[in-house]
């Protein structure tokens with residue numbers, strides 16, 4: 001249970017503010033996260049890590065010498081937005097490029113990827129790297145699909161130590177790849193976390209049972225067993241990791257390994273030590289030489305009761321990087337590093353410029369009023385279904401779909417009202433709304449909905465009043481853009497299963513000459529049926545994929561919210577002037 005909070009929606013920002021105030025010697029707040037107080041030494045590659053809040057000390061607590069140069073911090077369990085990441089990276093850049101590092105989650109992959117592209121546009125070389133250490137989240141032959149959990153730390157640290165040595169960007173990236181290829185984790189849990197403001201945990205484990213193979217967002221495990229003793233828990237985790245040795249490690253005997261026994265939130269340190277006692281003995285029996293073990297909370301999930309074990313199989317180079325000193329708020333190692341004087345670098349502030357809008361015709365400004373009504377209806381329906389969306393998402397995802405959509409629609413509506421007040425046309429109102437959604441919500445749905453509104457707005461433009469045909473084309477553009485960005489196709493159990501038939505039906509009806517309201521009505525019915533039909537699908541993309549069978553019988557959260565939105569928007573579409581062809 002998270003007991004101490006103010007407005008749940010402000011939790012992540014307030015936590016970051018307090019963290020920065022408590023660690024002024026190490027970090028400096030910038031828009032989107034924190035960077036080292038002393039800045040990045042000139043000519044050094046900057047390692048910028050990041051992810052959602054709720055995982056402290058990941059990610060802000062890992063900023064400091066020998067580790068990250070900056071951290072982009074998203075909302076609770078949602079990736080930071082591309083805009084936040086770009087801002088942190090620009091502040092951290094020391095002139096030698098930036099390596100963006102994160103766990104392998106759909107939202108992180110989308111936003112860090114977009115940030116890298118924008119940084120290239122700013123003239124800053126950037127590379128991305130997603131950590132994939134959790135062996136329970138995909139089979140070995142699909143290891144690139146695995147998510148990142150406590151293995152974040154050794155992989156971030158290896159790359160950052162290489163950057164500290166002055167290596168160039170592509171070599172730092174190669175170190176990250178090498179460390180990741182030799183890092184494996186496995187976790188168990190006894191109860192789920194409760195997000196700030198929620199009145200029930202994301203998941204529960206029956207009394208005297210244990211979930212096996214879970215992640216760091218309360219995703220359900222891949223199996224369930226009787227509650228183990230501490231020694232049995234150690235045996236289970238060690239056995240799982242020794243069964244899957246990385247390439248180049250034929251047998252554990254004679255190997256060296258960095259070992260992390262990670263507490264996920266409410267397992268006490270003494271309990272961890274009891275488990276570690278057996279972990280160390282078992283690894284010793286297997287002939288593994290343990291190097292600088294860590295026992296404690298390194299990547300958490302609020303108050304989740306669980307532990308994970310991580311092994312990084314060391315060679316000489318990785319051992320040198322693992323042993324290198326570090327000095328961050330949450331992770332210190334080796335002899336104290338001389339304090340660097342804090343640089344008074346300019347605090348880089350990157351905000352969307354929403355104070356100016358392009359010229360628009362009277363007609364388009366009139367249509368912008370209808371766009372506002374549609375965004376209002378969208379926000380209302382998301383608000384009234386937020387709990388339901390969270391519940392659906394919790395079945396096989398991380399339970400934050402309702403919260404994320406609320407954050408996005410609220411920001412979108414505010415931006416739309418501002419643009420409208422400045423005299424924007426329909427297209428610009430949608431583009432501003434989309435950018436604000438992506439920036440403020442982060443997460444997978446933030447990136448995708450930002451793209452949807454931006455695509456639609458770009459097609460509508462600010463000159464002519466939208467017609468059924470232009471709206472249908474805009475929705476088709478949005479559907480293509482979402483597929484391009486997220487890489488999902490129909491049948492993968494995502495919002496694409498609704499967006500594609502919705503766009504196709506709308507185009508078909510508009511092509512038959514039906515007015516917009518009728519075309520939309522036909523497409524909304526298709527969307528509702530398509531959303532319901534996702535209940536029978538097995539997920540192949542996104543967070544739900546590792547728990548495929550658990551989601552059978554439940555529709556996809558993003559598909560369901562899209563269908564709700566198409567229905568709500570239909571209710572406010574005008575008969576005129578949008579009905580003209």
Ligand SMILES: Nc1ncnc2c1ncn2[C@@H]1O[C@H](COP(=O)(O)OP(=O)(O)O)[C@@H](O)[C@H]1O
Nearest residue numbers: 107401443444445486488494495542557558559
């Ligand atoms: N690759 C993808 N392409 C399109 N939609 C996706 C993709 N991955 C996930 N989704 C959609 O995103 C929804 C989850 O959104 P959100 O709650 O923001 O996710 P997360 O918490 O994983 O960032 C899913 O229900 C699904 O509809």
Ligand SMILES: O=C(COP(=O)(O)O)[C@@H](O)CO
Nearest residue numbers: 051052077079105106107443
């Ligand atoms: O969950 C996180 C980010 O992934 P999403 O796909 O946006 O949910 C975050 O907590 C870990 O980075």
